Amino acid sequence: MIFFDFSVEAIGHVLYFLKISNHFLWPVFIPVEFALLARIYQSEFKKMAIGRFIPIVTILFTTYVIADSLMAPADDLSAIPHFAEGVLILLLVMCYYYKNLNSLIETRLEYQPMFWLSTGLFIYFSANSVIFIFSNYIQMLSLRFFNLIWFTHAIFNMLLYIFYTLTVCLIPKKLNYNI
Numbered sequence: 001m002i003f004f005d006f007s008v009e010a011i012g013h014v015l016y017f018l019k020i021s022n023h024f025l026w027p028v029f030i031p032v033e034f035a036l037l038a039r040i041y042q043s044e045f046k047k048m049a050i051g052r053f054i055p056i057v058t059i060l061f062t063t064y065v066i067a068d069s070l071m072a073p074a075d076d077l078s079a080i081p082h083f084a085e086g087v088l089i090l091l092l093v094m095c096y097y098y099k100n101l102n103s104l105i106e107t108r109l110e111y112q113p114m115f116w117l118s119t120g121l122f123i124y125f126s127a128n129s130v131i132f133i134f135s136n137y138i139q140m141l142s143l144r145f146f147n148l149i150w151f152t153h154a155i156f157n158m159l160l161y162i163f164y165t166l167t168v169c170l171i172p173k174k175l176n177y178n179i
Contacts (some may be wrong), residue, residue: 001036002164023077027069030081031062034088037121041092044114050095061088079132086129093118093125113170120163127156 008029015022038058045051065081072078096118100109109115131153139146 001033001040002168004032004036026077026081027065030085031065034058034061034085037089038092040117041096044096045099048099057088061085079135082132083129086125086132089121089125090129093122111170113167116163116166116170120160120167123163124156124160128153
């Protein structure tokens, strides 16, 4: 997932500097990112009822993003799929926190990769969901404020990558994650 994320970011920046619209990447990026994150949580919730619904939600969400991108005007970037992804990811994160608080099996959460992944996703999507939903409105108000908001988004993006790094570093070598 990290390599996919990095690849899309790199392609998006190259296209931006070449002054080519990178908007066509987002209808691909959003459902793939969600599917990969949902797959991680599905393996975490395999013994719970929510684990059985994750593939269905992933298919429905992917269908929605594709339909939204097909109905959007040419070269227009809808913020609603990003916002919807954020809400869905936050629901998965909340389910993870609830599971851990309910069971209290994990006494040393700071050594659990899923804790750091969930914390990073919680911080990133709770902040950026607001940015995604209001970005078009903010752009109409002030271009300077709009650029400041996207600078803030970049900071949250870097923070997310720090949490991804913590997650990867904490995965025990003896475990074989098939994600």
